[in-house]
Amino acid sequence: MKLGLQISSFSWPGGASAIGPTLARIGRQADDIGLDSIWVMDHFFQIRGVGPAEQPMLEGWTALGFLAANTSRARLGLMVGGVHYRLPGLWVKAATTLDVLSGGRAWLGIGAAWNEDESRSLGFPFPPLGERFEMLEETLQIAHEMWQGERGSEAVFDGRQFQATRLLNSPQSISRPRVPIMIGGGGEKKTLRLVAQYADATNVFGGPEAIAHKYAILREHCSAVGRNYDEIERSNLQAVNLERDTPSQIVDRFGELSDAGAQHVIFSVAGVDDPKHLETIGREILPQVRDL
Secondary structure, three states: OEEEEEEOOOOOOOOHHHHHHHHHHHHHHHHHHOOOEEEEOOOOOOOOOOOOOOOOOOOHHHHHHHHHHOOOOOEEEEOOEEHHHOOHHHHHHHHHHHHHHOOOOEOEEEEOOOOHHHHHHHOOOOOOHHHHHHHHHHHHHHHHHHOOOOOEEOOOEEOOOOEEOOEEOOOOOOOOOOOOEEEEOOOOOOHHHHHHHHOOEEEEOOOHHHHHHHHHHHHHHHHHHOOOHHHOEEEEEEEEOOOOOOHHHHHHHHHHHHHOOOOEEEEEEOOOOOHHHHHHHHHHHHHHHOOO
């Protein structure tokens, strides 16, 4: 099993001036202990369930570029990008840029988005869900074209939501055949169908029973479109609190997720700015989880 770190909060001691040094230290430590991936959210306000909207929140692609400069091995991605925040060409160029500058370590994490209050507050158009799914599918189609060959495609794209006349991408991504695409969300009719058609990974929420069900639905979609289900990496988002749970309890929980089909657990860590927590994960959890 792979393990990844999601950094979901930047409310650390020292205020804004301390965010950069703290984030750099966390990234280096996560990289050093051997975590496979590091993720930040694609939000502009803090989200419910983590904290008040007024808490600090960094723009995702910029934060990933900073993390790329402070790490050397872990893959980097958004968990996951809101499709309406950027046009398709910018999604692909941003992911390609991160991939090139990080030496081939980028993910394109993307989904249909949900945070209407955040979007309305900052003036982002927030189309109805059906339109956002159209935007997502067309963005995925454009991404596949732009990551073709040495410099993308000369194809003209004429969709319902987007039009493009030349899908050039230079420099091309180091990751081949493309920057891996992760689609977040567990919608059984649309989201998981898009995973089967276009993605390299899926991220769904929930415990073992819930994710096993979602993976079974994904398998059905793969069969319908002629896709090999085993080509798609299956990830799951969790939270870890080492003040509440012992390392052995966390290993057992991750083991249950592995039994349910998860291959990559991505987790946030309460108090991640305290180095002792990542030290414990590297020493007592990661070696055992590797064998799952």
